Amino acid sequence: VKRLVLGLLLLSLALAGGLSYLASETPDGLEKSLARHDVAEGESVVAAPMADYQSPWGGQWLAGVSGTLAVFGLTLVVGWGLARKKGAS
């Protein structure tokens, strides 16, 4: 399974870093519905460092790559944290 995990991680990085440039720019289903019903998008409560997937240092690919790694890392920490406790008790 190790090779599969590595392969999938590389694939994900490629998707987020490269192919996301091909992503459709048309508004998504929610945005379109909100616009049709004149619902204004609210103000964001937190200021995200890379809002709308634009990173201040390198554009979209860097945002995609760092986000992919952030999710990978966070999920591993959560998973290992929970799985380990079982072994300890």
Next chain:
Amino acid sequence: VHLPDGILSPPVWIAGDLLAAGAVGVCAARVKDRLTESRVPLMGVMGAFVFAAQMINFPVPGGTSGHLLGGVLLVVLLGPAAASLVMFCVLLVQALLFQDGGITVLGPNLINMGLLATLGGWAIVRLLAGRSNGWRRYLAIFVACWVTVVAGALLAGFEIWLSGHAPLGPVLLTMGGVHALIGIGEGLITVATVRFLVAARPELLEGVS
């Protein structure tokens, strides 16, 4: 379907946050009971994959677009509890780093785009396919994708109506109509991905609880 901050009224998003927090707690307890360490890398990489896939909007007829949600994909490979936690991680990173989905509406977003698929979608797959691994399973996966994407969109529309922003009928009609098409995309991508992964590693689906 990522709802931004400020769209839902406080009672609606607080209720959603509480409900989602409870569900995440139950899932965490279940994962703690059952998850073996050897499955953790798969959890991590599927989270990364779902995040990456959600960045890629595919065009939908009618001047709009949609992207994979991935909840059913996660649940088929990881089981409902682990899949729900992975979805939570994905949405948390999207809200905190990318302002994709508001932080106050994290709970409602997790319910609409995550839990409906990882819990409800799982029930649909089980109900339609049992433990079959053949074409019935893939058909069930497709149905689960479509139903949960549309249901999530309708639920989001319902929450917008509850918050007093739009009349119920029309908002359900637009949300449901657009996402009936997006749901087909979700189903096709999910079935193709599961088929590809199972072909590469047939043992992957074993030990999913």
